[in-house]
Amino acid sequence: MAYHYSRFGAEIVLTARRGTLLQKVMEKCLQLGAKQVFYIQADMSSPQAPEKVVQFALQKLGGLDHLVLNHIGGTPFRMWDGDVEHTRWLMQVNFLSYVALASAALPILAESKGSLIVVSSLTGKISTPFTTSYSATKFALDGFFSSLRHELAMQKQDVCITLCILGLIDTEMALEKTRGKVYMSAYPAAEAALAIIKGGATRAREVFYPWWLELLCCLRDWFPNQRDVVIQSFYNYTSA
Numbered sequence: 198m199a200y201h202y203s204r205f206g207a208e209i210v211l212t213a214r215r216g217t218l219l220q221k222v223m224e225k226c227l228q229l230g231a232k233q234v235f236y237i238q239a240d241m242s243s244p245q246a247p248e249k250v251v252q253f254a255l256q257k258l259g260g261l262d263h264l265v266l267n268h269i270g271g272t273p274f275r276m277w278d279g280d281v282e283h284t285r286w287l288m289q290v291n292f293l294s295y296v297a298l299a300s301a302a303l304p305i306l307a308e309s310k311g312s313l314i315v316v317s318s319l320t321g322k323i324s325t326p327f328t329t330s331y332s333a334t335k336f337a338l339d340g341f342f343s344s345l346r347h348e349l350a351m352q353k354q355d356v357c358i359t360l361c362i363l364g365l366i367d368t369e370m371a372l373e374k375t376r377g378k379v380y381m382s383a384y385p386a387a388e389a390a391l392a393i394i395k396g397g398a399t400r401a402r403e404v405f406y407p408w409w410l411e412l413l414c415c416l417r418d419w420f421p422n423q424r425d426v427v428i429q430s431f432y433n434y435t436s437a
Contacts, residue, residue, distance in 0.1 A: 198265060198390040203231035210254040211236040213268070233258075241268055241290050247297035255305060262309050263397055264302045266295045267316040269331075274374040277329040284330040291334035296341060303356065312357040314397040315342050319364050322414045326432045327378065346402075357400040361393045364410055380431050 202209055203226040211226075211234065213219050219236040226234045235257040239246040254261060270290030272283070299313055306313065320328045321335025339360060346358045365371060367383035375383075389406045396404030405411040417424065 199226050200229055201391055201394050203229035206230050206232055208233040208258055212239045212250050214240050241294035247294050248301050251301035260309055261302055261305045262311045265314045272331045274327045287330045288334055292337040306356045307354050310355040312397045314359045316361045319410055323417050359396045359401050361404040363389055363406050378433050
């Protein structure tokens with residue numbers, strides 16, 4: 198996504214845990230045409246990190262037009278094993294930090310009539326095997342930001358919230374976790390990133406990538422028993 202924004206000449210603030218990787222991404226963004234790029238190293242498992250990141254962005258850019266929330270914590274792709282502590286940690290990284298980042302940025306986005314772009318997953322719309330904790334965090338994103346969208350509209354605040362629902366994307370981490378465990382194709386990360394950016398730019402309510410996920414979500418409550426059998430048929434239980 199940073200590379201696509203750079204081709205459009207954006208001013209960007211990046212954040213992640215690894216400073217060396219951020220430095221490399223920043224350099225490539227500048228090569229691709231970004232006007233300015235800054236980065237701040239941060240770990241979203243820390244409750245203090247979101248406020249620090251937003252304040253850094255405001256200091257460097259002077260304002261915000263788009264806030265893209267896309268980070269996730271690592272989680273096993275396997276049967277539920279009762280690890281409540283991991284679920285609590287994952288809720289902090291995948292959900293509570295999103296809430297904190299959005300809350301810190303909302304006053305600035307209200308001034309700029311900007312956009313909150315929240316990257317979620319099909320597992321936040323339809324439950325699937327091997328994703329218990331991850332799915333919980335993604336359902337939480339839908340609930341919180343859909344409710345917040347109502348409240349912003351009622352307050353006449355012109356801040357757009359775009360929820361992005363992604364299928365299996367061919368990132369290195371996703372392919373490694375799902376190898377031998379799912380019978381489905383992965384879709385290109387670069388195309389997914391561009392779909393997210395277009396959705397934010399056009400102030401879409403929701404973005405589905407690939408497109409047919411929207412149809413799947415519309416049909417999710419029809420024939421639930423048969424739906425679950427079909428979903429389970431795409432997963433390899435013996436390797437989880």
